[in-house]
Amino acid sequence: MEETQRLAISLEPLDDYVVVEAVDEETETRSGLIIPASAEAGCRSGIVTATGPDADGVDPGDKVLFPKNAGFDVRLGGVAVKVVRRGELIARVND
Numbered sequence: 001m002e003e004t005q006r007l008a009i010s011l012e013p014l015d016d017y018v019v020v021e022a023v024d025e026e027t028e029t030r031s032g033l034i035i036p037a038s039a040e041a042g043c044r045s046g047i048v049t050a051t052g053p054d055a056d057g058v059d060p061g062d063k064v065l066f067p068k069n070a071g072f073d074v075r076l077g078g079v080a081v082k083v084v085r086r087g088e089l090i091a092r093v094n095d
Contacts, residue, residue, distance in 0.1 A: 011076055013052040016086040020046035020064060020071075021079065043067050043090055046082065055086040063093040 048062045071084030
């Protein structure tokens with residue numbers, strides 16, 4: 001029986017594209033109801049994992065806000081990421 005090889009996959013964005021790993025933040029109401037971030041309207045937050053050569057103003061490791069419906073959903077090695085244009089990012093979050 002042949003041994004299966006596991007391939008290391010990396011995603012290198014081109015032009016002004018940015019790879020963002022979305023962070024699902026939850027909020028809890030006073031009554032204890034937990035509302036997932038995906039249920040809220042508006043925008044999501046995430047961590048930039050890679051940037052294209054023309055994506056000025058953001059670096060890997062930055063926490064950013066982006067519209068919920070922005071970009072493309074991609075799954076790499078079981079991890080879901082978003083590939084968005086730099087212009088779709090709304091803001092950098094400074095914790």
